Amino acid sequence: MIHRLVSLVTSVGIALSMILSVSSILAEDSSRAPGSPQTSRPNILFIIADDLNNSLGCYGHPLAKTPNIDRLAQQSVRFDKAYCTFPLCGPSRNSILTGLYPNSTGILQNSQIFRQSIPQHSSLPEQFRKAGYFSARIGKLYHYNVPTSIGTDGHDDPASWELKINPAGIDHLQEETRIHTLTPRQFGGTLSWYASPGQDLEHTDGKVATEAELLLTRFAQHPEQPFFLAVGFYRPHTPFVAPAEPYFGWYDRSEMPLIPGIEEDQLDIPKPALASAKKEQDQLTDPVRQEVLQAYFASISFMDAQVGRVLASLKENGLVDNTIVVFTSDHGYHLGEHGLWQKQSLFEESARVPLLISAPGVSRAGHVISEPVSQVDLYPTLVKLAKIPAPASLQGQSLVSLLSDPQAKGRGWALTQVMRNQGNPNRAGAAAKKGTAASVPQPQPNSNRFFGYSLRTDQFRYTEWDDGQRGRELYNHLVDPKELNNLAEKPEYAAKITELSALLKEAVGKSLPPGGVTPEVSDKDWPPVLAPLRD
Numbered sequence: 042m043i044h045r046l047v048s049l050v051t052s053v054g055i056a057l058s059m060i061l062s063v064s065s066i067l068a069e070d071s072s073r074a075p076g077s078p079q080t081s082r083p084n085i086l087f088i089i090a091d092d093l094n095n096s097l098g099c100y101g102h103p104l105a106k107t108p109n110i111d112r113l114a115q116q117s118v119r120f121d122k123a124y125c126t127f128p129l130c131g132p133s134r135n136s137i138l139t140g141l142y143p144n145s146t147g148i149l150q151n152s153q154i155f156r157q158s159i160p161q162h163s164s165l166p167e168q169f170r171k172a173g174y175f176s177a178r179i180g181k182l183y184h185y186n187v188p189t190s191i192g193t194d195g196h197d198d199p200a201s202w203e204l205k206i207n208p209a210g211i212d213h214l215q216e217e218t219r220i221h222t223l224t225p226r227q228f229g230g231t232l233s234w235y236a237s238p239g240q241d242l243e244h245t246d247g248k249v250a251t252e253a254e255l256l257l258t259r260f261a262q263h264p265e266q267p268f269f270l271a272v273g274f275y276r277p278h279t280p281f282v283a284p285a286e287p288y289f290g291w292y293d294r295s296e297m298p299l300i301p302g303i304e305e306d307q308l309d310i311p312k313p314a315l316a317s318a319k320k321e322q323d324q325l326t327d328p329v330r331q332e333v334l335q336a337y338f339a340s341i342s343f344m345d346a347q348v349g350r351v352l353a354s355l356k357e358n359g360l361v362d363n364t365i366v367v368f369t370s371d372h373g374y375h376l377g378e379h380g381l382w383q384k385q386s387l388f389e390e391s392a393r394v395p396l397l398i399s400a401p402g403v404s405r406a407g408h409v410i411s412e413p414v415s416q417v418d419l420y421p422t423l424v425k426l427a428k429i430p431a432p433a434s435l436q437g438q439s440l441v442s443l444l445s446d447p448q449a450k451g452r453g454w455a456l457t458q459v460m461r462n463q464g465n466p467n468r469a470g471a472a473a474k475k476g477t478a479a480s481v482p483q484p485q486p487n488s489n490r491f492f493g494y495s496l497r498t499d500q501f502r503y504t505e506w507d508d509g510q511r512g513r514e515l516y517n518h519l520v521d522p523k524e525l526n527n528l529a530e531k532p533e534y535a536a537k538i539t540e541l542s543a544l545l546k547e548a549v550g551k552s553l554p555p556g557g558v559t560p561e562v563s564d565k566d567w568p569p570v571l572a573p574l575r576d
Contacts, residue, residue: 086365089182089271091187094376113366123393127458129459130185131152146560168424177203180245204256222280229279236336244343333382369419387458419437422439453498500519502524
């Protein structure tokens with residue numbers, strides 16, 4: 042009953058007092074904590090940003106001012122080639138938190154949760170709960186409709202957490218009528234921005250950081266109780282709202298970089314690769330583009346400041362030496378590359394994510410990993426670091442060897458997919474039919490729905506649209522990191538295409554569940570009655 046009661050808490054004051062009693066009970070229940078004594082078990086601090094690409098100082102961005110994340114990178118292993126499984130919030134976040142590819146979760150769009158398709162699967166935080174950890178969420182971890190769901194549970198999974206806290210700040214409660222937007226009265230799915238006169242602590246992400254500080258202080262008072270604390274920031278997701286001072290002031294609008302040569306670039310790109318473009322973005326002029334860029338970078342810097350507060354609290358409370366810290370984003374984000382904005386493409390800017398992991402006693406501080414890795418690898422990595430059981434169905438690889446050994450090798454590729462659905466959006470899961478290593482999921486005949494799969498190796502990005510029937514792309518990152526020259530139709534690359542196509546089909550086959558059929562999402566209302574912690 043304890044986890045049911047805690048999950049219903051809405052008052053922060055009551056929630057904090059509940060932590061003390063719940064953590065004491067969990068610590069006394071030795072049956073929930075197999076293995077080594079709890080005092081030696083590492084805590085987990087999982088920090089995730091929303092719609093953040095690699096525009097960070099630690100990834101070499103020339104303009105982004107992100108001193109706190111950069112400092113974390115110096116203390117962490119930085120993965121230079123980390124990729125999401127699906128460049129859309131809902132599928133990506135469900136994939137991260139289940140350790141399964143979207144083809145195996147059945148989640149191929151937003152506003153869905155994996156319990157609707159694979160209800161018996163144990164999520165990452167749930168697995169830590171089963172091992173005796175106190176699992177808490179602040180802000181956005183599963184999908185939310187931003188900004189309308191801010192302050193609510195969004196499309197959350199109740200069984201994942203002992204405690205849920207949903208702050209809401211002035212950016213959502215007071216300022217939405219002042220936001221500039223390309224589409225009137227829309228903010229979350231379109232480019233929208235605002236330089237707020239408010240202060241950090243008044244904004245949602247500022248409140249998220251405040252709640253994290255309070256929880257870390259409480260956790261420090263009970264070192265015998267290990268915790269899994271997930272902190273989900275909303276920025277820089279649209280609307281790009283951040284305090285005008287200092288963050289907008291850090292970026293000169295006239296110096297915001299614009300992408301040249303778009304029409305020439307698009308000549309060798311298959312049409313499906315550009316299908317994420319939105320008609321409303323045709324109204325963008327160069328001055329408006331620079332205004333949008335200024336707001337995006339300001340939002341990143343604001344989020345970075347809140348990350349810094351959380352990390353400072355971790356240190357002040359003496360928790361650094363026994364806490365594994367992960368920082369990432371749900372997917373990348375276009376800022377005009379190839380004429381695209383936002384997400385849902387299979388280009389590098391949309392598929393690539395930042396990934397920093399600090400594991401005291403294991404990871405090499407400041408080391409950079411160039412092996413391609415996927416966010417589906419986070420679940421097996423964290424359970425291995427914590428020495429807790431892992432579900433047999435996990436599809437990722439553990440990154441522990443990469444954290445400790447610069448010469449270690451991984452699988453050698455990362456798989457990202459998209460599904461563009463212009464039909465009934467509620468039947469997305471039904472589109473993925475039986476697939477094997479030689480036949481990947483394809484849309485139904487005469488539908489407006491199509492699939493894209495992209496494989497990122499150390500040197501190449503190779504993409505097929507509808508098994509190659511709607512086009513292929515091949516980019517050599519050694520000489521073309523911006524993916525401007527599609528080599529797929531060049532005769533001298535025919536052998537490489539054959540090789541990578543076979544590897545892509547093998548990777549897609551591995552992304553499917555046993556039997557090769559993507560689970561269909563239930564139409565039943567979510568959430569159901571809270572599932573028990575364990576059988």
